[in-house]
Amino acid sequence: MLEHNQYIQQKLKEKFGEGVYNFEETYDTLHFEADKDLNLKILNFLKSDEYLGFAFLTDLCGVHYPDNKGKELAVVYNLHNMAKNIRIRFKVYTDITQPDIFTATSIYATANWLERETYDFFGINFVGHPNLKRIMNVEEMDYFPLRKEYPLEDQSRTDKDDEMFGREIMQRPMIN
Amino acid sequence: MSQQHHITLPEGSIEKATTTLNLGPTHPATHGVFQNILELDGERIVSAEQTVGYIHRAFEKIAEHRNLYQITTLTDRLNYCSGPLNNMGWHMTCEKLLGVKTPKRVDYLRVIIMELARISDHLICNSIVGVDSGAFTGFLYVMQYRELIYEIYDEICGSRITTNIGRIGGFERDFNDIAFRKIQKFIDEYPAVLKEFEDLFTRNRIFVDRLVGAGPISAERALNYGFTGPNLRAAGVDYDVRTVSPYCSYDEFDFTVPIGTTGDCYDRFLVRNQEMWQSLSIIKQAMNKLADLKGADATVYHANVPEYYLPEKQDVYTKMEPMIWHFKIIYGEINMPKGEVYHSIEAANGELGYYFISDGGRSPYRLHFRRPCFIYYQAFEELIKGGMLSDAIIVMSSLNLIAGEMDA
Numbered sequence: 391m392l393e394h395n396q397y398i399q400q401k402l403k404e405k406f407g408e409g410v411y412n413f414e415e416t417y418d419t420l421h422f423e424a425d426k427d428l429n430l431k432i433l434n435f436l437k438s439d440e441y442l443g444f445a446f447l448t449d450l451c452g453v454h455y456p457d458n459k460g461k462e463l464a465v466v467y468n469l470h471n472m473a474k475n476i477r478i479r480f481k482v483y484t485d486i487t488q489p490d491i492f493t494a495t496s497i498y499a500t501a502n503w504l505e506r507e508t509y510d511f512f513g514i515n516f517v518g519h520p521n522l523k524r525i526m527n528v529e530e531m532d533y534f535p536l537r538k539e540y541p542l543e544d545q546s547r548t549d550k551d552d553e554m555f556g557r558e559i560m561q562r563p564m565i566n
Numbered sequence: 567m568s569q570q571h572h573i574t575l576p577e578g579s580i581e582k583a584t585t586t587l588n589l590g591p592t593h594p595a596t597h598g599v600f601q602n603i604l605e606l607d608g609e610r611i612v613s614a615e616q617t618v619g620y621i622h623r624a625f626e627k628i629a630e631h632r633n634l635y636q637i638t639t640l641t642d643r644l645n646y647c648s649g650p651l652n653n654m655g656w657h658m659t660c661e662k663l664l665g666v667k668t669p670k671r672v673d674y675l676r677v678i679i680m681e682l683a684r685i686s687d688h689l690i691c692n693s694i695v696g697v698d699s700g701a702f703t704g705f706l707y708v709m710q711y712r713e714l715i716y717e718i719y720d721e722i723c724g725s726r727i728t729t730n731i732g733r734i735g736g737f738e739r740d741f742n743d744i745a746f747r748k749i750q751k752f753i754d755e756y757p758a759v760l761k762e763f764e765d766l767f768t769r770n771r772i773f774v775d776r777l778v779g780a781g782p783i784s785a786e787r788a789l790n791y792g793f794t795g796p797n798l799r800a801a802g803v804d805y806d807v808r809t810v811s812p813y814c815s816y817d818e819f820d821f822t823v824p825i826g827t828t829g830d831c832y833d834r835f836l837v838r839n840q841e842m843w844q845s846l847s848i849i850k851q852a853m854n855k856l857a858d859l860k861g862a863d864a865t866v867y868h869a870n871v872p873e874y875y876l877p878e879k880q881d882v883y884t885k886m887e888p889m890i891w892h893f894k895i896i897y898g899e900i901n902m903p904k905g906e907v908y909h910s911i912e913a914a915n916g917e918l919g920y921y922f923i924s925d926g927g928r929s930p931y932r933l934h935f936r937r938p939c940f941i942y943y944q945a946f947e948e949l950i951k952g953g954m955l956s957d958a959i960i961v962m963s964s965l966n967l968i969a970g971e972m973d974a
Binding site: 416417419421445446447448449451453454466468472475477479498499500502503504507511525526527535536542 | 626
């Protein structure tokens with residue numbers, strides 16, 4: 391592991407203890423997971439700490455892991471310290487039955503639309519968001535299309551299926 | 567609707583009411599399909615709300631059902647003014663995940679095509695700023711050279727806007743002589759044209775008066791809003807992915823990163839113009855580097871990775887190995903390594919990132935595009951609030967908002 395990544399890991403461990411775990415380094419980027427209630431504390435700490443200084447939110451997006459019971463939905467934060475050119479990434483998981491995660495809009499203005507996009511596609515409820523409504527899809531839509539159970543094609547098509555892509559066929563609920 | 571701020575008028579004036587104006591989704595000034603709902607007090611903007619999503623095509627969902635080489639055609643529909651940049655960014659993301667090393671010559675060819683794409687994008691953006699401020703001439707002058715760039719794409723890949731240039735590991739075929747001749751023609755003729763374009767605008771009193779002070783943003787706000795690319799550099803932050811985390815041998819090239827100070831429309835215009843000069847210099851350097859390559863290095867145009875690189879068609883018909891690989895790749899029978907990768911390139915509008923989660927299958931488990939346009943369009947209300955309606959139009963065109971990139 392690179393020296394600066396080791397240092398970041400150590401600082402996070404000192405500050406949050408058991409709340410941060412599964413540290414990993416891939417392609418020189420430090421990656422970890424955290425408790426969902428800690429996300430704002432971690433973002434604040436990463437941004438305001440003198441050495442860390444992750445002042446730039448590069449990207450925020452959602453991921454759906456249907457087999458991960460109790461932790462089906464994830465939000466991924468990609469952060470960048472531009473001065474030192476260090477990138478890190480962390481994930482918080484939430485239960486799909488009550489997908490509440492605190493909003494990062496007060497820390498990064500960037501998060502506003504990115505969180506709306508994540509809400510639109512995954513139905514993650516960002517608690518405290520100033521304007522949480524759909525951004526890409528029509529407002530009347532009653533499902534969250536990037537969740538894995540929603541099929542790409544309409545139900546009547548039989549010529550394309552997930553099997554061709556190395557995966558098992560997903561359970562496909564009927565829409566409407 | 568965002569909060570409205572009513573201006574208190576002096577005693578005795580007639581009762582004031584704001585007007586709602588829909589600027590877009592199909593308006594000549596939006597240059598793409600997106601909407602602004604403006605609340606106007608006379609000609610002054612009280613509040614604005616941006617609406618996007620009119621051409622949302624669910625690329626992230628589609629990508630979860632496609633093989634890697636089929637996703638390339640999705641990426642060039644993001645920022646359709648500079649398709650090759652998006653294609654190259656995608657190939658490099660895949661190469662990072664698959665561990666493919668590209669030969670030097672491929673890197674230089676990619677640099678040439680990427681910088682040409684950057685020039686064509688900036689050229690359109692800057693000349694459109696001219697059109698929206700009433701100066702149509704510049705737009706027509708430079709259009710010929712955008713056409714020349716498109717002809718170069720045409721020689722290399724056979725199409726002009728949705729380019730689908732390149733493959734994982736390199737290019738589908740070597741650049742032909744006509745392509746090189748056209749690139750040389752571009753290098754020879756373009757400086758005079760760009761100079762003329764600058765002469766028309768940069769010190770033009772009417773143009774300068776329209777742009778200076780319109781839609782400024784401070785470096786701090788720009789960073790908080792996630793600005794990248796020319797719009798961030800105009801605000802005075804020298805962040806350029808090409809220099810900060812060099813990819814594709816950009817560390818071997820000698821170029822400067824132009825920056826502005828106030829982040830207004832005029833600075834954005836100047837930064838883009840300077841970047842075109844820098845891109846031109848990079849293309850010249852790349853041509854020299856290509857000429858310096860010797861032996862086998864001077865003809866190679868793809869990496870030797872048969873399991874990911876689509877073989878040439880004539881080999882597919884005549885040789886056993888290429889035919890096997892061809893079918894394996896087309897049918898998607900090659901599993902990728904597991905892992906998560908984020909790769910970003912300096913696209914024409916800023917940091918274009920691909921966040922790619924692979925579960926070891928044949929298509930991405932999740933693919934997220936970090937589209938610079940989508941992210942900085944959030945700041946539009948802050949940029950135009952309190953200004954005139956005609957300034958909002960200029961701000962919109964100088965930000966270079968591309969609907970395809972916003973909506974994905």
